[in-house]
Amino acid sequence: MTLRLQLRDYRLTTAEILYCLPDHPALLQSYVWQDMDLAPSYPQLRRFLDFWSRTLEGRLHSVRVASQTLIAPPSVTCARACLTLH
Template identity: 70%
Template sequence: MTLQLQLKDYRLTTAEILYHLPDHPRILQSYVWQDYDLAPDFPVLQRFLDFWRRSLDGRLHSVKVASAKLIRPAEFRMANALMTLH
């Protein structure tokens, strides 16, 4: 399943979500979310954040997102010189 998503340009996406504790609103708690998603709109993350706003008590403070494409063309570099050491 994940290979099929990666072939459709889904990327492994990690989000650090900071939110206010419901009982102590001045204290922030961190939550790490990870799933395959499409950059730059991140629809899967947006659905999760919408669920959070509707269903959970902790008010969102901020979200940091990192995304990495796992399937990409092979990297190829030409050698500048060939040296032989005897």
């Protein structure tokens, strides 16, 4: 399933969600969400955030998103140093 999604340009997406605690609105708590999602629209993440807003009491403060393709062309880098160990 994951390979099929990757071939359709889905990528591993991580979101750090900061939200206000219901009992202490001045305090922020962090929640990390991770799933395969389609950039740049992120439909899975949007669905989750809509669920959060409708269902959970903690008001969203901010969401920071990062994504990385898991299938990519190979890359070659040259070594900067050659060390000998006796």
